[in-house]
Amino acid sequence: MDLGNKTRTLLSTPLIQNSEKKKWGQNLEAIGELKVQMRLAGPLVVVSFLQYSFQMISVMFVGHLGELSLSGASMATSFAGVTGFGLMLGMASALETFCGQAYGAKQYHMLGMHMQRAMLVLVLISIPIAVLWIYTEHIFVVIGQDKDISSQAGLYSRWLIPSIVPYGLLQCQFRFLQAQNNVSPLMISTGITSFVHVSACWSLVFRFGLGCKGAALANSISYWVNVLILALYIRFSSACKKTWTGFSKEGTENLFGFLSLGVPSALMVCLEFWSYEFLVLMSGFLPNPKLETSMMSISLNLISVFFRIPFGFASAVSTRVSNELGAGKPQAARLAVHVAIFLAASEGLLVNLSAVAVKGVWGYLYTGDEEVVTYLSSVMPILAVSNFMDGMQAVLSGTARGCGWQKMGALVNLGAYYLVGLPCAVLLTFFFGFGGKGLWMGIICGSGLQALLLLSINLCMNWERQAEKAMDRVDSSSIPSTDIVY
Known part of the structure; x- marks a missing residue:
């Protein structure tokens, strides 16, 4: 009997050891993936913060010119984000699929081709956007906005027009380098440009006396500086020697192939972006519109700042997933998603619990009005929940971009926000009497779904199957590297 037990013990020992070795190997893989994503996400979070600050800095300088100028610039900035910058950002995000998967498949020369196609498409799209911005004043007057504020908003929008093209080119360069896991140049160039932007704003607004026109024009100067820095890096850096081989006629072909993902990518971003802008519009119909719109504007600004962190995580996981699928490594892509979800959940809990712990402080960063500060403090727990859900969906949306299923992502956003989120916001706010809190509770229903x-x-x-689709996508868009001309 004892001999039999020993025999069974000896026979089972290798199986246990193998199981432990397998588990240990999986843990090491997860830790390795975590390190890779943190190295990617860190610089991308910094870039996201700095990029977001450009428009904020311009509006801050305009704020010193008076209340009317500030109101007009704020409305124009919001309008430009909804109708132009958000569209450009979303469409350029298609490169996270094309460039990321091509890089994983070692079709290095195709990264330059995809970037050229995206740049051409975004330059063409900038034309109707510019026309729309020319009529900003008339649009605001038609929808019932104050004429003086509309006039200032129209002026600011017109001087923002030169920034459309460089903004689009910049987003393409970002995705081109991001797909190669080469994110340090993005952080350095954006950091340099931030100092340029502050100097440009001060010089144009005060030294040359251009006022709000100068603040808007400073955006264009800063974006072009950033584009030039990255263009020089891409052209002369050995890191991009294989991925940028020069301009070619193939870069102007198959534009509809790019649009097949570019359009749904833009819809993914814009459908979500627009839903939050509707909250501000609806807050103006509440009994105390001044208080409600102030709270809503500050709240949107706060969650936009908090969102920069998960946005960086989302860009990192998009890169990792697209690279691994392009390389034909589906399980590595799956692991990248699991690690990213863990990161987003951990960061969301830490940041949002901390925000709630000091909920009475946030309002004083924007205003000295005690009523607004108190109201914002009562809303902060709801904002924390909203921000946590936003962080989770941001990472999962990054996965969608990495896989290339933006069409499905756009349908999800359409249903979640416009069939559930906004209707719930209307019901909770206007029928159940929750006020501004109801707007946020409703949008949480949308982001949660x-x-x-x-x-x-x-x-x-x-x-x-996703890996097979990625390799098919790479093969269908590939061209022989010998066809490239300079």
Whole structure:
């Protein structure tokens, strides 16, 4: 009997050891993936913060010119984000799929081709955007805004027009380098440009006396400086020797192939972006519109700042997923998603619990009005929940871009925000009397559903099939490197 027990023990020992070795190996892989994503996400978070600060800095300088100028610049900035910058950002995000998967498949020369196509498309799209911005004043007057504020907003929008093209080119350069896991140049160039932007704003607004026109024009100067720095880096750096081989006629072909992902990518961003702008509009119909719109504007600004961190995580996981799928490594892509979700959840809990702990402080960063500060303090717990859900869906949306299923992502956003989120916001605010809190509670329903749907899709995803699709996408868009001309 004892001999039999010993025999069974000896026979089972290797199986246990193998199981432990397998688990240990999986843990090491997860830790390695965590390190890779942190190295990517760190600079991308910094870049996200700095890029977001450009428009804020311009509006801050305009704020010293008077209340009317500030109101006009704020409205124009919001309008420009909804109708132009958000569209450009979303469409350029298609490069996270094309460039990321091509890099993973070692089709290095295709990264330059994809970037050229995206640049050409965005330059063409800038034309109707510019025309729309010319009529900003008339649009605001038609929808019932104050004529003086509309006039200032129209002036600011017209002087923002020169920034459309460089902004689009910059987003393409960002994705081109991001797909190669080469993010340090992005952080350095954006840091340099931030100092240029502050100097440009001060010089144009005060030294040359251009006022709000100068603040708007400073954006164009800063974006072009950033574009030039990155263009020189891409052209002369040995890191881009294989991925940028010069301009070619193939870079102007198959534009509809780019649009097949570019349009749904833009819809993914814009559908979500627009839903939050609707909250501000609806707050103006509440009994105390001045208090409600002040609270809503500050709240949106706060969550936009907080969102920079998960946005960096989302860009990192998009890169990791697209690289691994392009390389034909579906399980590595799956692991990258799991690690990214862990990062987003950990960061979301830490940041939002900290924000709630000092909820009475945030209002004083924007105003000295005690009523607004108190109201914002009462809303902060709801904002924290909203921001947590936004962080989770941001990472899951990054996964969507990495896989190339932006069409499904756009449908999810449409259903989550426009069939659930906004209707719930209207019901909770105007029918159940929750006021401004109801607006946020409603949008939480939308973002929560969005995160749940995207998570369900990820859990049910056939990663082997996604890898096959990625390799098919790379093959269908590839051209022989010998066809390139300078």
